[in-house]
Structure formats: C-alpha cells, structure tokens
Amino acid sequence: MNAEIIAVGTELLLGQIVNTNAKFLSEQLAEIGVNVYYHTVVGDNPVRLEKAILHAEERADLIIFTGGLGPTKDDLTKETIAKHIGTSLVLDEDAMQTILAYFQKTGRTMTENNKKQALVLDGARVLPNEHGMAPGMFLHNKPYSYMLLPGPPHEMQPMFRKYGRLAILDQLESRERIESRVLRYFGIGESQLEVEIEDILDTQTNPTVAPLAGDNEVTLRITARHQSESEAHKMIDAMEKKVNDRVGQYFYGYDQTSIMKELLKVLEEKKLTIACAESLTGGLFQSEMTSIVGVSTMLIGGVVCYSNNAKIKLCNVKKETLDHFGAVSEECAIELAENVRNMLGTNIGISFTGVAGPDSLEGHPAGTVWIGISFDNKPAKAYLLNLAGSRNGNQKRSVMYGCHYLLQELKK
Numbered sequence: 001m002n003a004e005i006i007a008v009g010t011e012l013l014l015g016q017i018v019n020t021n022a023k024f025l026s027e028q029l030a031e032i033g034v035n036v037y038y039h040t041v042v043g044d045n046p047v048r049l050e051k052a053i054l055h056a057e058e059r060a061d062l063i064i065f066t067g068g069l070g071p072t073k074d075d076l077t078k079e080t081i082a083k084h085i086g087t088s089l090v091l092d093e094d095a096m097q098t099i100l101a102y103f104q105k106t107g108r109t110m111t112e113n114n115k116k117q118a119l120v121l122d123g124a125r126v127l128p129n130e131h132g133m134a135p136g137m138f139l140h141n142k143p144y145s146y147m148l149l150p151g152p153p154h155e156m157q158p159m160f161r162k163y164g165r166l167a168i169l170d171q172l173e174s175r176e177r178i179e180s181r182v183l184r185y186f187g188i189g190e191s192q193l194e195v196e197i198e199d200i201l202d203t204q205t206n207p208t209v210a211p212l213a214g215d216n217e218v219t220l221r222i223t224a225r226h227q228s229e230s231e232a233h234k235m236i237d238a239m240e241k242k243v244n245d246r247v248g249q250y251f252y253g254y255d256q257t258s259i260m261k262e263l264l265k266v267l268e269e270k271k272l273t274i275a276c277a278e279s280l281t282g283g284l285f286q287s288e289m290t291s292i293v294g295v296s297t298m299l300i301g302g303v304v305c306y307s308n309n310a311k312i313k314l315c316n317v318k319k320e321t322l323d324h325f326g327a328v329s330e331e332c333a334i335e336l337a338e339n340v341r342n343m344l345g346t347n348i349g350i351s352f353t354g355v356a357g358p359d360s361l362e363g364h365p366a367g368t369v370w371i372g373i374s375f376d377n378k379p380a381k382a383y384l385l386n387l388a389g390s391r392n393g394n395q396k397r398s399v400m401y402g403c404h405y406l407l408q409e410l411k412k
Contacts, residue, residue: 033176067151276302333372
C-alpha cells in the first residue's frame with residue numbers, strides 16, 4: 001500500500017505551526033509496511049484541496065488527511081472529500097453524545113455549529129476521539145482508501161494509535177513491517193562516503209541504504225522490509241556490518257544521538273574527567289557538554305581564554321610560546337591542554353585555539369584551528385584543521401572535531 005499524507009490548514013502554510021503530524025504518521029505507517037512517498041500541505045480552500053486529492057489519487061492507494069474537521073466555516077475537509085467521491089455526510093450519534101457531554105462537563109453553552117463536528121462520511125468506519133470532539137473516519141471507496149484525522153496532535157496521535165492503525169491493518173493483505181536504523185558518521189565527507197560504498201548503493205534492494213543530510217556530519221539510513229521484526233533487524237545488522245567494514249572508523253552512533261553524547265558515554269564508562277581551555281570556541285564546547293544531563297561527574301571545569309593575556313594569566317601559557325609560535329599554533333594548543341588539565345586535576349585536557357573568521361589572524365586564514373589533547377598517562381598532541389565556512393560554522397565544527405579526536409584517542 002502506498003500512502004500520501006495531506007495536511008489541511010492555512011496556518012501551516014503561514015508558518016504559524018509546524019507540521020509534526022506528518023512525521024508521526026510516516027513513522028507509524030513505516031512500522032506496518034505502508035510506503036509514504038509524498039507529504040502535501042494545502043490551505044483551507046476547497047478548490048485547492050480538491051486538486052491536492054486528485055494529485056494524490058494518481059500516486060497513492062491510501063490518502064490520510066489531518067486537520068479541517070472542526071466546527072468553523074474554514075473546516076471543510078470532510079465536505080470537500082464527500083463532494084469529491086460523491087457521498088453524503090451523516091450524523092454519528094456517538095460522536096454527537098461525546099460533544100454534548102463535553103459541553104455539559106465544562107459548563108459551556110454549545111453553539112449550533114458544533115454539531116457539524118459529529119458529521120461523518122456515509123459508510124465510513126468512525127474513529128472515536130477520546131481527547132477532543134471531532135471524530136476521525138476511514139472509508140474504503142475502491143480503489144482508494146481515505147482516512148480523516150483531527151489536526152491537533154494530542155487528539156490525532158492517540159486516535160491513530162488506537163483506531164486508525166487497526167483500520168489500515170484490516171485493509172492490508174500483507175502485514176509487512178518496515179524497520180529503519182540511522183548510522184552517524186563524522187570526519188568523512190558525504191561525497192567520500194558515497195564513493196566508499198558506491199557499489200552497495202548501486203545494487204541495494206532489501207535492505208536499502210540512503211545517505212541523509214546531516215548537520216556537519218554524514219548519516220546513512222538502512223531500511224529493511226519483512227513480516228518479522230526480528231528478521232528485519234537481522235537484515236539491517238548484516239548491511240550495517242557490510243558498510244562499516246569500509247567506513248567504520250568514522251562511525252560514532254545511531255539514530256538521534258550526537259557526537260557529544262557519545263563522547264560523554266565513553267567518559268562515563270571509563271570514569272574519566274575532563275577540563276577545557278577554549279579560545280576561538282569561546283566556551284561552546286563546555287556549553288554543548290553541559291546541555292546534557294549527568295555531565296557533572298565528567299566535566300570538572302574550564303577556561304575561556306580569548307586573548308593572549310588571558311592565555312598567559314589563566315592558563316599559564318608561556319609568553320615565549322606566544323611570541324615565537326603565536327596563539328594559532330600546535331605549541332600553544334598543547335600548552336593550553338596540558339596546563340588546564342594540571343590546574344584542575346583531570347584525566348584529560350582539551351583546548352581550542354585558532355581563527356574563527358571572517359578575518360585572518362597572525363597570518364593564518366579564517367578556519368585555521370588547532371585542537372590540543374592531553375591525557376594524564378601519555379604525551380599530548382595537537383590536530384590541525386583547515387575549515388571553510390562561516391564564523392559560527394567554524395566554531396561548531398571545531399567542537400565536533402574535538403569530540404571526534406577524543407573518541408578516536410579513547411578507542412586506542
């Protein structure tokens with residue numbers, strides 16, 4: 001079964017609310033093996049909604065609508081669909097009783113237009129609304145199936161989970177599951193990763209492998225179809241191994257994690273503490289770290305030493321180092337990392353120094369970054385980056401590279 005989700009509401013087009021319903025429904029449909037190839041958003045206009053339905057019928061068996069089931073004049077989803085398929089709207093007594101009970105409970109007077117919410121497509125399977133007033137409905141009108149759901153997520157989500165999902169499953173001939181896993185990579189560009197696994201991408205069938213856009217990183221989504229959830233996961237496991245046999249050195253985690261979260265997991269497992277000395281990042285590394293719950297056992301503290309004077313006074317960097325090598329140097333990065341570690345008595349010290357941009361510094365172009373790492377049981381080292389991008393982008397990527405290099409060192 002192929003589905004299209006049509007969100008109805010001018011407020012969505014104006015950017016007044018975010019269409020979270022489409023994301024939720026796509027995830028739910030994937031679990032029961034329904035393909036979602038298109039998301040459509042249309043305003044509260046019957047002519048444009050009619051055109052959206054016609055387009056959807058060219059490419060989908062199941063069309064799911066969210067929104068437009070309320071009592072006002074601009075709520076016209078079911079009226080438009082009824083006209084489109086040549087059926088009528090009839091009063092659902094159970095829905096009417098639910099609406100009456102709501103107004104009695106709240107002590108409010110029910111206006112006449114609220115009765116409109118109890119109207120459903122003739123012959124439809126009614127989906128009770130246990131968190132609001134307007135019921136949903138499911139109607140199979142060969143060769144298409146139509147599902148109408150309320151717009152508010154707190155009404156739509158429980159309705160779909162309890163009633164809508166079952167209505168679709170009853171319509172499906174085969175209850176095939178779709179399982180997905182997202183693999184996250186850092187330190188390799190998207191184009192290079194695709195080159196490394198090009199033959200896999202060219203020959204994929206089931207499971208499939210799809211590169212996804214990431215924020216300064218690369219992600220791959222592996223998707224498998226099978227009637228058995230466990231078998232689908234085995235298929236994903238096998239494909240993951242095949243991919244990571246080639247690019248596993250850049251892999252750091254799954255699904256909704258971040259590279260900072262993965263670093264903190266390793267620090268916690270190894271019971272290691274860390275201190276930071278930040279110049280060009282201005283405290284961003286520590287800010288990212290402290291946004292995660294439980295960091296207090298790992299992050300002891302840090303210093304923002306933006307000027308050379310601050311580097312000398314707060315982190316004991318030798319004046320001779322700055323005079324001879326400059327702040328944008330391997331030597332400065334190592335001294336910062338070692339000194340902040342010694343000052344705060346931690347297992348690890350990390351430093352960031354360089355040129356965020358847009359102007360050059362000490363003869364170095366914007367994007368020149370040194371990251372120093374010092375461990376209490378091995379020699380310190382520094383990594384050179386030559387980044388290209390905006391000032392904020394260079395700072396963010398520097399933080400991510402700091403996490404990346406620490407993870408690489410901790411794996412050794």
